[in-house]
Amino acid sequence: xxxxxxxxxxxxxxxxxxxxxxxxxxxxxxxxxxxxxxxxxxxxxxxxxxxxxxxxxxxxxxxxxxxxxxxxxxxxxxxxxxxxxxxxxxxxxxxxxxxxxxxxxxxxxxxxxxxxxxxxxxxxxxxxxxxxxxxxxxxxxxxxxxxxxxxxxxxxxxxxxxxxxxxxxxxxxxxxxxxxxxxxxxxxxxxxxxxxxxxxxxxxxxxxxxxxxxxxxxxxxxxxxxxxxx
Numbered sequence: 001x002x003x004x005x006x007x008x009x010x011x012x013x014x015x016x017x018x019x020x021x022x023x024x025x026x027x028x029x030x031x032x033x034x035x036x037x038x039x040x041x042x043x044x045x046x047x048x049x050x051x052x053x054x055x056x057x058x059x060x061x062x063x064x065x066x067x068x069x070x071x072x073x074x075x076x077x078x079x080x081x082x083x084x085x086x087x088x089x090x091x092x093x094x095x096x097x098x099x100x101x102x103x104x105x106x107x108x109x110x111x112x113x114x115x116x117x118x119x120x121x122x123x124x125x126x127x128x129x130x131x132x133x134x135x136x137x138x139x140x141x142x143x144x145x146x147x148x149x150x151x152x153x154x155x156x157x158x159x160x161x162x163x164x165x166x167x168x169x170x171x172x173x174x175x176x177x178x179x180x181x182x183x184x185x186x187x188x189x190x191x192x193x194x195x196x197x198x199x200x201x202x203x204x205x206x207x208x209x210x211x212x213x214x215x216x217x218x219x220x221x222x223x224x225x226x227x228x229x230x
Contacts, residue, residue, distance in 0.1 A: 028098035047125040065139040079142040097185035109181040117178025124172030131165045152213040167225045
């Protein structure tokens with residue numbers, strides 16, 4: 001059964017990613033009893049399971065597309081390079097935050113700010129849900145999904161900004177270093193945001209050229225990430 005294969009694939013890929021992140025964090029921290037690290041993994045695991053169950057029932061096609069490899073044949077070459085850089089930057093960021101918060105102990109973030117960080121991570125997950133609900137083509141790789149009848153999405157959060165998933169990611173990116181207790185990690189966030197901003201611009205250029213109606217959509221929805229800012 002296809003659903004059975006999908007379930008196995010989902011469990012293997014998600015489980016492997018969570019275990020890998022946990023290993024990166026705790027080996028770098030040198031402390032397997034790091035409560036903030038376990039709290040992050042718990043929130044991430046819970047959010048991931050919640051998303052998967054929800055997509056399994058609501059939009060299996062989107063779930064399948066989000067499980068596909070990050071490097072694909074019809075993916076824009078520049079996006080392949082971006083994804084490699086993004087994964088590398090993410091893992092290095094985790095290592096630095098774990099070192100900062102535990103081994104080096106150079107940051108001293110108040111507990112109440114760590115709690116706010118956890119809330120922001122949850123808010124990032126929650127803000128992504130209406131994005132997936134509105135856009136069944138929200139795959140990780142930038143490409144035109146011709147087989148699935150890719151078309152312009154202009155409802156839900158896409159009626160407010162052109163890249164609501166990136167906007168939701170900002171909540172997550174700010175929340176993570178706060179929750180882990182790393183001021184150095186928080187200082188890196190603006191550079192991470194600046195890193196995916198060019199991707200948003202390149203993605204728009206490609207969509208305006210290859211996806212009918214997207215150029216007109218850009219004239220109706222002016223802002224990319226945050227209304228009245230950018």
